[in-house]
Amino acid sequence: MKAKVVFKTYDQSQLSLLPPSYDDLVPTNHPVRIVNTIIDQIDIADLERSYKGGGTSSYHPRMLLKVTIYAYLRNMYSSRKIEQALWENIHFMWLSGQSKPDHNTINDFRGKRLKGKFKNIFNQVVLLLADQGVLSLKELFVDGTKIEANANRFTFVWGKSIKNSKERIKKQLRELWSYVEKVYDQEQLLPNEPDFEAIDPAEVTKTINAINDALKDKKVDKKVKQKLNYAKKNWPGNLMKYQEQEAILGKRNSYSKTDPDATFMRMKDDYMQNGQLKPGYNLQASTNNQFITNYTLAQTTADTTTLKDHLQDHINSYNQAPQSLTADAGYGSEENYTDLEEKEITAYVKYNYFHKEQRDKKHRENPFHPDKLFYNKETDTYYCPMGQAMKKIKSYKTKTKSGFVQQIHRYQAQNCQGCPLRGSCHKSKGNRMIERNHNLIRLKEKAKNLLLSEDGIAHRKRRCWDVEAVFGNIKQNMGFKRFMLRGMEKVTTEIGLIAMAHNLKKFSIA
């Protein structure tokens, strides 16, 4: 026999003795309370000062700040979705005190009000978390990851194609002048040659006019005439456009027209796996105990050149340098090692071939490798495996892309002819030559000793689960793989909100 079914009472018009309070509906340890408590302790006077006053009243920036941060903590990045949550979600309603700013207000607050103001708020929260003992600013783990910009990948501008177009104009101007020379060849009275080197709108206009003047009253080939008309009509305008584009490019090779601050980069976590370049930003983050302590955005693909500025930003933010910094081989350059040494920071930073040196026996035991040759510092001489002296023949300075000056020394063996080891030693036609950067060799040796020490091994192991795990959380768990906003200042605020949400989410479960 079927048992009697009993349903729980369902009465939508049931009255309460006392109206329910939202506060009763929010659990004590809920992340929304953490956001509320932390942001209540932050000084936002700077943000408040940015309001001009007059007109209608404004929503309180502290409320908007809490709502925006909590939305990011809930993986909610669209202003329309945040607006919706303020009407439907009890936790948002509790946090906003039932204020209901619309999506435009939220967007303006995020994109305009927080511009240039959020970093200070973020730093205050990090210091609060450090006071709570969940993170330390003494040991930093640094890495970078690329995040796609909110920009169309097909609206690109390439520095190289601008350069090629300018070269093409230069070549065609020369060809047109050759025609003039041919015409005048018979008369032997050639006008002065224009300047072909300066490819800018004014100079090119002058050159085209000079060619036109020279061919005036002459019988000119129809095709040349057409070309000259085309050049006069289009080239000065095109060159003006190139000038503007070059100003936006700065030192970069590319940018997207929909977000000119975004640079085309190869994304590691490319969904299509087709190696396509996409407009994006290079996020540099320092972490400790999986909390983000600092973030900066770079417009370059390589991490090497970003460390100095990133570290300086940390020092400016917290008024103190870390005691140690751990990073992978992408950061192991002479410039970075020097900067860390000058700042007296213990650098657990790998360099290229660090692993190869440790793991590859062939590489480690190769007696012909320049690192394995005996060097007499007093006489500044290397000795090859045959015992022959390799004397210094030249010293010169080079500059890296970032302007760092490196001192290189060149050494050469006296006579390699007939040497039985030549086949294994080198492949050049003359006597063997090697180039050495003594400062870099010293810095790499120092880094190697640190990396192989007990502390170094511990830091290297920790780097993987400290900073790399943070990127995994942001991209996979928080689903943040593409910016919502455009422009360097706005995306910096956006990544700051993500970093803050990551930290507070982690703190709420700590």
Ligand code: SF4
């Ligand atoms: S080839 Fe030249 S540099 Fe190499 S071992 Fe022989 S003498 Fe020395």
